[in-house]
Amino acid sequence: MGGGLVSFVGLGPGDPRLYSERAIERLAQAEAVVQDGEATADELIALGRQAKRVVRTVPGDPLESARVVAEVLEVAGAAVPVEIVPGIGIASAAATFAGVLGRSVCVPSTGVGEAVSDVAGDAPVTIITEVGHPSQRVVVTTAREAAAKARGLGHATVVLVFGSPDPRLRWFERRPLFGKRVLVTRAREQAGSAATLLREQGADPLVLPTIEIHAPSDREPLARALVDLRAAAYQWVAFTSANGVDRTWDALVETGADARAFGAARLAAIGPATARALERHGLRADVVAKEFRGEQLAQEILGALRSGPPAPRVLLARAARARDVLPEALRAAGCRVDVVAAYETLPPPRDRVETLATELQGKRVDAVMFTSSSTVDNFCDLLGDRAIGLLGGVRVASIGPVTSETARARGVPVDVAAREYTVSGLVEALAESYA
Numbered sequence: 001m002g003g004g005l006v007s008f009v010g011l012g013p014g015d016p017r018l019y020s021e022r023a024i025e026r027l028a029q030a031e032a033v034v035q036d037g038e039a040t041a042d043e044l045i046a047l048g049r050q051a052k053r054v055v056r057t058v059p060g061d062p063l064e065s066a067r068v069v070a071e072v073l074e075v076a077g078a079a080v081p082v083e084i085v086p087g088i089g090i091a092s093a094a095a096t097f098a099g100v101l102g103r104s105v106c107v108p109s110t111g112v113g114e115a116v117s118d119v120a121g122d123a124p125v126t127i128i129t130e131v132g133h134p135s136q137r138v139v140v141t142t143a144r145e146a147a148a149k150a151r152g153l154g155h156a157t158v159v160l161v162f163g164s165p166d167p168r169l170r171w172f173e174r175r176p177l178f179g180k181r182v183l184v185t186r187a188r189e190q191a192g193s194a195a196t197l198l199r200e201q202g203a204d205p206l207v208l209p210t211i212e213i214h215a216p217s218d219r220e221p222l223a224r225a226l227v228d229l230r231a232a233a234y235q236w237v238a239f240t241s242a243n244g245v246d247r248t249w250d251a252l253v254e255t256g257a258d259a260r261a262f263g264a265a266r267l268a269a270i271g272p273a274t275a276r277a278l279e280r281h282g283l284r285a286d287v288v289a290k291e292f293r294g295e296q297l298a299q300e301i302l303g304a305l306r307s308g309p310p311a312p313r314v315l316l317a318r319a320a321r322a323r324d325v326l327p328e329a330l331r332a333a334g335c336r337v338d339v340v341a342a343y344e345t346l347p348p349p350r351d352r353v354e355t356l357a358t359e360l361q362g363k364r365v366d367a368v369m370f371t372s373s374s375t376v377d378n379f380c381d382l383l384g385d386r387a388i389g390l391l392g393g394v395r396v397a398s399i400g401p402v403t404s405e406t407a408r409a410r411g412v413p414v415d416v417a418a419r420e421y422t423v424s425g426l427v428e429a430l431a432e433s434y435a
Helices: 021-029 041-049 066-077 090-098 109-115 143-152 188-200 220-230 242-254 272-280 294-305 325-332 351-361 373-390 401-409 423-434
Strands: 005-010 032-034 053-058 082-085 104-108 124-129 137-142 157-161 181-184 204-207 212-214 236-239 266-269 313-319 336-346 367-370 395-398
Touching: 005 021, 005 041, 005 066, 021 053, 021 082, 032 041, 041 053, 041 066, 066 082, 090 104, 090 124, 090 157, 104 109, 109 143, 109 157, 124 143, 137 143, 143 157, 181 188, 181 351, 188 204, 188 242, 188 423, 220 242, 220 313, 220 336, 236 242, 236 272, 236 294, 242 272, 242 313, 242 336, 266 272, 266 294, 294 325, 313 325, 325 336, 351 373, 367 373, 367 423, 373 401, 395 401, 395 423
Parallel strands: 005 053, 005 082, 032 053, 181 204, 181 367, 236 266, 236 313, 313 336, 367 395
Antiparallel strands: 104 157, 124 137, 124 157, 212 336
16 A cells, blocks of 8 residues: 555544544555554554554644654654544534633543632532443533542543533433434344444444344245346336335346336335435335335225226245235235235344353343334344343333234333334434433
């Protein structure tokens, strides 16, 4: 990658969403990443002389720390090229996320006494830990009590601000899920969107999927159905999840086909997320169920069939295990329905079980979101007899009536149910339950 370079990269208060584009770029290009406190200037010099691209990460902004400035000067003085990538400074971060204006300094918790030694004992001092994170804590005290308060927080470093917060500026902690740790059980492919929605409400998402999405164990039925689709054998194609859309599309592309394979077939989607998945592939749903259940989608399709040919052939691409409400309703109305597995959901590796159990046993989870019956079943199967007990004191949120029914059948009480059976609706319901 060329000659050696040591980049001192500011990461701001620590939230990856606040990294600058330059910081992300340098981290992606790095051949060696050295975190704060993990290496001396001499070690950085040695890495740079090996013609390596080195990133030395720095909390906040590199030049607001005298220690980091000394490192930069030492590395540059050894004739090793250096670069400084600015980040959001701790002072501005403290003001932004804690609503406190005043002189700020990031210090070891053991050094707070010295930092306030020249301040009047009754002067207001604010101590902040984990600035900008859902676990942020803001402690308002006096200079006299600051050292003891800082030690009691149990953090190696704290942000010390000389002054007290302005209540009007403390927006960050007023979000309904602030400080709540929420377990996300959906498959990793979809967990990102749930985590983003939770963070917007102030939560700390813990992503530990209880399901994994895999290709069906028998791929032949889907392959045959796609051959028939390309031959215009289907008048309707119905999808009951975004996973079904994406996996069907992947299988279609593998055959060398594209959106033209759907021809004049009409498309049905069980909800807006499934409809959006179709749009990502250049397809538009003709029917979108108003309620995100198989029963509702069946009604919508049957309503549209009144103006179409009798006894149409319908392709239903879905999970290997699913409710049969939709195909049964369509067959009862005279449709010829081919149900094929586009994917299957399987439990995650066993090593994830103990991680899940440890988090729950340690009372480090405030709420859990179940987004499908599979997430409930696999959660209970993975934890066995421990499952119900480990959910004691945890708020259980369900995406809809089918998932809630599965949960109650497994002995899992449901505390929160989404009115709109989507992930955004579930997060909204969970936020309202705390508000």
